Amino acid sequence: MSSVPLTKHGAQLLKDELHLLKTKERQAVIMAIAEARAHGDLSENADYDAAKERQGFVEGRIADLEGKLGAALVVDPATLDADGRVVFASTVDLEDLESGDKVTYQIVGTDEADIKLSKVSVTSPIARALIGKTAGDVVGVQAPSGIREYEILEVRYV
Template sequence: MNAMSKIPLTVKGAEMLRQELHRLKTIERPSVITAIAEARAQGDLSENAEYDAAKEKQGFIEGRIADLEGKLSSAQIINPAELDADGRVVFGATVELEDLETGAMVTYQIVGDDEADIKQSKISISSPIARALIGKSAGDTADVQAPGGVRQYEVLDVSYI
C-alpha cells in the first residue's frame, strides 16, 4: 500500500469519473491535437493566439486525464447496497435527518468529494455534517457546527441504497 490512501467512491461516482475520462480521451484530446496542428499551420507561433489557447487547453485536458486516472486507480469503490454496517452511518449510506430546531426533514447520501452535489442531496464525506454523522444510528442526535452556530439533527433512518 503506497502513501496515497484509498479514496472512497460510490459505484455511481466511479462511473461518472470513468465517463469523463473516456470523453476526454476520445473526444477532447483528439480535437485539441487537431486544433494545435491547424494553429501551427498558420505559421508564426509567437503571436498565434489560437495556438496558445489550444496548448493551454491541451495542458488542462492532460492534467485532468492524469487526475482522473490517479483517482480511479486509488479509488476504493463502494456499492452502498452491499454495505453491512448494522444501521450505522458510513460512507455511501443515505441518512434521513430531522433538524431539531426547525423540524425540517432532510435526506443526504454521504459520498466522495468528487461526487458531492447538494442539489442531488449528496454530501461529501469530509463535510462537517457528514463527519458529525459517521458512526451514528437511527435515534442518535448529531451536533453539527454550522455557520450560524451548532445545529442538532436527529438521525431518523439510515439506508444503504
C-alpha cells in the first residue's frame, strides 16, 4: 500500500475515531447482538440482522482506519520549510482575479478534506494547480464554469 499523506491534525482525528469505534461502538454492537439473540429465533429477527450489519460496518471502518494510519505519512505544517512554495499541508491565501473574492485553503489529505472548513484535498484541481507555486503567481484552475484564475497572495505553514 502506498503512503497516505495526512496533516498532524488529520491523523489525530483518525486516531480519535478509531479509539471511539474500538472502545464504545464495538461494545454497543456486541450488546445489541446479545440482546437480539435473547429474543429467540434468529432467522426472522430484524434486530439481530441490523446489529450484525452494524457490526460489519464498524469492523470494516476499524480495518480501514488502521490501514490508513499504518500507511500514513504525517506532515506537521509548522515544521515545513518550503521556501514560500505551496506544498502539502500549507495554507494558501488566494484572490479570484475575475470577482476579486479572497479565499483561504489548506491543502490536506483526501480523508480530511472539508470545503466548509477551507480544507481542500491534495488531489483536487485547485490543489494540483497550486502545488509548487509561490506568492505572486497566477494559476488557472479548471472549474465547471470554465477556467478560473487565482493570484496567490500568501503561503503559510501553520
